[in-house]
Amino acid sequence: MAKAPGFKQVLKAVFGAVVGVQSEQQRQQDFQTTTIWPYLVAGIFAVMIFVGLLLLLVSWVVEG
Numbered sequence: 001m002a003k004a005p006g007f008k009q010v011l012k013a014v015f016g017a018v019v020g021v022q023s024e025q026q027r028q029q030d031f032q033t034t035t036i037w038p039y040l041v042a043g044i045f046a047v048m049i050f051v052g053l054l055l056l057l058v059s060w061v062v063e064g
Contacts, residue, residue, distance in 0.1 A: 005033045014042040018050070
């Protein structure tokens with residue numbers, strides 16, 4: 001197993017998952033890490049930002 005992922009690697013993996021595009025090499029590298037926690041925290045944070053942006057957009061459209 002590989003060492004814990006760096007901040008840049010986690011962001012790249014989470015962004016790739018959100019967009020839906022990721023290379024096979026990157027996916028393999030993500031699954032070889034020793035811990036899942038950085039990915040969980042970054043994923044939850046990304047989902048919270050996405051939901052917040054959707055709420056802002058909907059409230060903007062409903063008001064206008």
